Amino acid sequence: MNIRLVIVLIGIACSSVLNAQVADSYPLPVQKLVKAYPETITGFDGSYIILANGNKVAYANDGKENKTHEELVNSNSVKDIFAFEYKKGKVTTLPKNHDPGRIRSEDLLKKMYGASAAEVQKTLTTIIWCPKLVNQKLKVTTINGVDKQLQKVSDELDRHPELKDYVLSAGTFVWRKVRGADRLSAHSFGTAIDVSIKYSNYWQWDCKCNNENVDLKYKNRIPQLIVDIFEKYGFIWGGKWYHYDTMHFEYRPELLIE
Numbered sequence: 001m002n003i004r005l006v007i008v009l010i011g012i013a014c015s016s017v018l019n020a021q022v023a024d025s026y027p028l029p030v031q032k033l034v035k036a037y038p039e040t041i042t043g044f045d046g047s048y049i050i051l052a053n054g055n056k057v058a059y060a061n062d063g064k065e066n067k068t069h070e071e072l073v074n075s076n077s078v079k080d081i082f083a084f085e086y087k088k089g090k091v092t093t094l095p096k097n098h099d100p101g102r103i104r105s106e107d108l109l110k111k112m113y114g115a116s117a118a119e120v121q122k123t124l125t126t127i128i129w130c131p132k133l134v135n136q137k138l139k140v141t142t143i144n145g146v147d148k149q150l151q152k153v154s155d156e157l158d159r160h161p162e163l164k165d166y167v168l169s170a171g172t173f174v175w176r177k178v179r180g181a182d183r184l185s186a187h188s189f190g191t192a193i194d195v196s197i198k199y200s201n202y203w204q205w206d207c208k209c210n211n212e213n214v215d216l217k218y219k220n221r222i223p224q225l226i227v228d229i230f231e232k233y234g235f236i237w238g239g240k241w242y243h244y245d246t247m248h249f250e251y252r253p254e255l256l257i258e
Helices: 003-024 028-036 069-073 106-113 117-121 143-157 161-167 203-207 224-232
Strands: 041-044 048-051 056-058 124-129 136-141 192-194 235-237 248-251
Touching (some): 003 028, 048 106, 056 106, 124 143, 143 235, 224 235
Antiparallel strands (some): 041 048, 048 056, 124 136, 192 248, 235 248
8 A cells, every 4th residue: 555645544543533532522512512413513612612614602601500491491502402301212201391402502503504594595405205195395404414314204204104194294494483482493494394283282282371380281192103213313302392392393413312
């Protein structure tokens, strides 16, 4: 083998080892973000998450600890994304106000996917959702390979005719705020999909309110098989929130890394 090529290969290998060692020194949530979005998040300088596009996002942008549930839900801090543990598989109990994944850093999402509807729309592509079962055209972002992962979900669901009534989508991309709140929905970034409204339950529909401290009685009619398939490809489910939204799935692989 050419000696120059050997030197180059050794240099690449050493660089990879060094990068891995550096990444291991990051806080665990940052390690998960780097692993989940390797093409988008490239590093951490101790205070800011560094993106491949040159943007930086503060890891803990307010420095406040011991936040109330309402403060967490409305937080823009990347650190707070991980305040609640998201568990894969069937969940039988939902402690009050346990909302894993409902907390999002709008700053991070805007810098990854686009800061306006026009910017996000530039990244969208069309997939054919469950062509055998419902054959819908859906718009999703290409950033972080979300379109490819959702297509894998579609391909697998399409092999289950018994799920036809449940997989008819109620929508993907739409630039809007969360109902009753002043924060953007994950749908604004082309990373989320709603399935059948007919078989869905939503906490605000059931309590006829938007009071975060309301006592809720959990309801769900979405089959576990659908949840398992979505989680397999990096999507979390709103049915695992105390403030349940059982039609809702969004691409959040950082919360599925163990």
